[in-house]
Amino acid sequence: MRKSTTILNYLKSNTKSKICGSTISLCSNQSLNRNALLTLLSTLRFASTTSQHPSTSNDSHYNHNQVVDFPGGTVKFIPEMRFITESFVERTPCYHVLDDNGQTISGSNFVQVSEEVAVKMYHDMVTLQTMDTILYEAQRQGRISFYVTTNGEEAINIASAAALTMDDVIFPQYREPGVLLWRGFTLQEFANQCFSNKYDNGKGRQMPAHYGSNKHNYITVASTVATQIPHAVGAAYSLKMDKKDACAVTYFGDGGSSEGDFHAALNFAAVLEAPVIFICRNNGWAISTPTSDQFRSDGIVVKGQAYGVRSIRVDGNDALAIYSAVQAARQMAISEERPILIEALTYRVGHHSTSDDSTKYRPANEIERWRLARNPVARFRKWIERNGWWNTNAESELRSSLRQQILHAIQVAENIEKPPIEDMFSDVYDVPPSNLKEQEQWLKESIRKHPQEYPSNICV
Structure with missing residues (x-):
């Protein structure tokens, strides 16, 4: 139209x-x-x-x-030789609503949030923060093999999820468990996946923190960088063809924008006018590579204009700004049949993963400054407290309760038996080929001969 x-x-x-x-x-x-x-x-x-x-x-x-x-x-046509400049006199401004003290900026325009939604947003941000802390400790204790935290990026996770609907299809990277949490994925389900037990949706075949859920319209995480971005465009085009009142949403980091998949996907989406929202978490670092070593452009937001994609830069540590921008983006993507690019400026306070020590490539005082001065959870708490929707007693009760719930979920998940060995060889072929059957038999025989080399609760 x-x-x-x-x-x-x-x-x-x-x-x-x-x-x-x-x-x-x-x-x-x-x-x-x-x-x-x-x-x-x-x-x-x-x-x-x-x-x-x-x-x-x-x-x-x-x-x-x-x-x-x-x-x-x-x-x-012009008679002068004139090159387009490679840089901008002024950088693209960043939309935000709340200052660091949780006060709304004078003259700011944002989508009004009800008390019920605001309190749930804060509840889920604290839940995500607490879950990350405890599961990170579990990995350090050797109880799980790997983990990825979202420290410093809780607002992007929860606020964006709150602005979407369950019909919208999510194509995450690996730092968006909060979107799944908002949609109703339980703490026990998170723990089951991280411990790869028989109740894990991925049947123990994925790395910990690589969640997926058909029920929640959340496509399974893959570690390969940026592969989910073109997938989201294809899904969005399908939604458009089926005339669905929904869009596809894909998340990725600034490092993902250095991959060819990102550029192909933006062009693909613009030409086909697919209802897809690209949400880039520009947290300054692609593992140990700073953005200054990735690109010379003004971040990611300007790349959208180059491909004909409407774009906005948002304060990723401001839950109200993220909520407002994503809700507006969703409305435009669906009603106008167009892709939208959102660059959320934030900072990865935690290490890239449990396989990383970020103090080796960035100063500790820089990390601490962002942790304290620009904490998205603390900022949003101040705002809901000013509205009379939260207080110190509610805070203490929430954090105490969440810690107990998560510890209990971990204890339960840890003692549940692993998925059957057969699950390692299923779900790909209708009739398994002979080489897979041979591998399955070889593995079972190896477990019988060397049980001490395998988990005691594995199911042969």
Whole structure:
């Protein structure tokens, strides 16, 4: 519909429009059906390129009104050699609502949040923070093999999830468990996955913290960087074709924008006008690589404009700003059938993962400054306290209760038997090939011969 409106306005502004050699006369009140408009649009986009040669001009001086009718719109000619600058005089501004003390900025516009939604947002941010702390400790104790925290990025997780609906399909990277938490994934389900027991949705075949849930429209996490971005565009195009009132949402870090998948996906989405929201968590570091070693552009937001994608830069540590931006992005993506890019500026307070020591490549005082001064959880708490929706007693009760719940979930998950060995060889082939059958038998025999080398609660 947006295409039709654009072409109709173009045609109305010209009483006679020449298209593919034929002249069409239009009155301002004349209506065209949708198919005719799309046909006209197609001829405008893909008509042969034409231009007037300077020698045909009657004026001996250069005609500054000369243009080339290039597909996609006319382009002016100029006599001067002029390169587009590689940098901007001013950086793209960053939208935010709350200052570091949790007070709304004067004149800020944002989507109003009810007490119920605001308290749940804070509850889930604290839950995510507490779960990360305890499961990180469990990995350090050798109880699970790997873990990824979201410290410092809780607002991006929870606030964006709150602005979406359950029909929206999520394509996460590996630092978005909060989206799944908001959608109802339980603490026990998180623990089951991290301990790879028989109740793990992934049947023990994924790394810890690589969650997935069909029930919650949350595509399983993969460690490979940026592969989920083009997948999200394909899903969004499918939603558009099926006329669903939903969009696809994909999350990735600043490092993901250095991958070819990111660039291909943005172009793919723009050309097909797919209802997809790209949410980049620009936390300054791709593991140990700073953004200064990744790109020379003004972050990620400017890359959207280059591909024809509407974009915005948001304070990723401001829950209200994230909530407002994502809700607006969702509305535009679906109603206008367009992709939206959101660059959320934040900081990864924790290590990249339990396999990383970030103090080796960044100063500890920098980490501590962000942890204390720009903490998204503390900032949002101050705001709900000012509204009279939270207090110190509620805070103490919440944190105490959450710690007990998470510790209990871990104890339960740790004692549940592992998935059957057969699950390692299923779900790919309808009829398993002979080599897989041989591997399965070999593994079972190895477990029988060397039981001390395998978990005691493994199921043969």
